[in-house]
Amino acid sequence: MRGRIIHYSDRDGRGLIAAGNRQFPFAIRQWHSGIAPAVNQVVELTLAGDALQSVALVPGHxxxxxxxxxxxxxxxxxxxxxxxxxxxxxxxxxxxxxxxxxxxxxxxxxxxxxxxxxxxxxxxxxxxxxxxxxxxxxxxxxxxxxxxxxxxxxxxxxxxxxxxxxxxxxxxxxxxxxxxxxxxxxxxxxxxxxxxxxxxxxxxxxxxxxxxxxxxxxxxxxxxxxxxxxxxxxxxxxxxxxxxxxxxxxx
Incomplete structure (x- = not known):
C-alpha cells in the first residue's frame, strides 16, 4: 500500500502516514530505508492484517x-x-x-x-x-x-x-x-x-x-x-x- 508521511518528529522518532482513507502511526524502528523519514515523502507500507509492520521510502526514480x-x-x-x-x-x-x-x-x-x-x-x-x-x-x-x-x-x-x-x-x-x-x-x-x-x-x-x-x-x-x-x-x-x-x- 502506498502512502505519504504527514507528520514526523526527529525528537521521538515517531510519525504519521496517510494511506487511502486511513492514518497509520509509525516509529523509527519500522523504517526500512537509508534516507531519514520526512514529511511529504511517498512510502510503501507493509501490513500484517490491519497493523503496520514496516515502512519503506519509494525512490524518486x-x-x-x-x-x-x-x-x-x-x-x-x-x-x-x-x-x-x-x-x-x-x-x-x-x-x-x-x-x-x-x-x-x-x-x-x-x-x-x-x-x-x-x-x-x-x-x-x-x-x-x-x-x-x-x-x-x-x-x-x-x-x-x-x-x-x-x-x-x-x-x-x-x-x-x-x-x-x-x-x-x-x-x-x-x-x-x-x-x-x-x-x-x-x-x-x-x-x-x-x-x-x-x-x-x-x-x-x-x-x-x-x-x-x-x-x-x-x-x-x-x-x-x-x-x-x-x-x-x-x-x-x-x-x-x-x-x-x-x-x-x-x-
Whole structure:
C-alpha cells in the first residue's frame, strides 16, 4: 500500500502516514530505508492484517518510471481508438502514429526534463550546489554572452510526436530528432561556456586558471540523472524517427 508521511518528529522518532482513507502511526524502528523519514515523502507500507509492520521510502526514480508508464498508457488510449478505414474495417489509429514504446520514451523524456536534475553547478562562493532541470535552465540567469537554451526547445521536443499524426509524410518523422537536440544543445552551451571562462581566467596575469570564479557557470558542471534519462529517451525517439522517415525495404 502506498502512502505519504504527514507528520514526523526527529525528537521521538515517531510519525504519521496517510494511506487511502486511513492514518497509520509509525516509529523509527519500522523504517526500512537509508534516507531519514520526512514529511511529504511517498512510502510503501507493509501490513500484517490491519497493523503496520514496516515502512519503506519509494525512490524518486521509481515514481518517475511509474508516471512515465501511466502517461504512456493515457496517450496510447487517446491515440489508439479504432477508426474505420476506406473498406469499413476498423484500424487502430496508433498503428499510423507513435506506438506504445515510443510514447513511453516521450513520457520518460518529459518527466525527466521537468523533475530530474539535468546539471548541477558548484557555487564559487562555497554556498553549495545548484541543480537545474532541463526546463529550469531557462531561468538559470547565465552570464552575458553565455547562450543557454530556453524552455521553448524542450516544449517543441515534447510536442514533436504530434507532427506525424497531423502530417502524413515520412518527412514529418524527422521532428522526432527534436528531443535529442533539446538534450544536447544545453550541454554544449554550458560546457562551452565553462571552457571559455576557464581560458579567460587563464589569460588574466597573476590568476591561477584553477581558481574558483564568481560566475557559477564557470565552475565545473556535473551532469545529473535527468540528463542521462533525457539522453537515453531522446536516442530511442531519434532512432525510431529515422527508421520511419527512411524505411529499409527488404526484398
Amino acid at each position: 521509481v515514481r518517475v518510471r511509474e508516471r512515465a508508464r501511466q502517461l504512456a498508457r493515457t496517450l496510447a488510449d487517446a491515440l489508439g481508438r479504432s477508426t474505420p478505414d476506406a473498406g469499413g474495417v476498423p484500424t487502430p489509429a496508433v498503428a499510423r502514429g507513435p506506438d506504445a514504446r515510443l510514447l513511453a520514451a516521450y513520457a520518460l523524456f518529459a518527466l525527466s526534463a521537468l523533475l530530474l536534475p539535468f546539471v548541477s553547478v558548484a557555487a564559487a562562493s562555497g554556498a553549495g550546489v545548484r541543480s537545474f532541470t532541463l526546463f529550469g535552465l531557462a531561468g538559470a540567469s547565465p552570464a552575458p554572452g553565455v547562450p543557454v537554451s530556453g524552455a521553448y526547445l524542450p516544449v517543441l521536443a515534447m510536442l514533436s510526436f504530434a507532427l506525424p499524426l497531423a502530417w502524413r509524410s515520412r518527412a514529418a518523422w524527422l521532428a522526432l530528432l527534436l528531443p535529442l537536440l533539446a538534450t544536447l544543445k544545453p550541454l554544449f552551451d554550458i560546457f562551452g561556456a565553462t571552457a571559455r571562462a576557464t581560458r579567460a581566467m587563464g589569460d588574466v596575469p597573476g590568476t591561477d586558471p584553477g581558481q574558483q570564479v564568481a560566475d557559477p557557470l564557470a565552475a565545473l558542471p556535473c551532469i545529473g540523472t535527468g540528463a542521462w534519462a533525457c539522453l537515453l529517451a531522446a536516442l530511442f525517439i531519434a532512432f525510431a524517427g529515422l527508421k520511419r522517415a527512411f524505411p529499409v525495404h527488404r526484398p
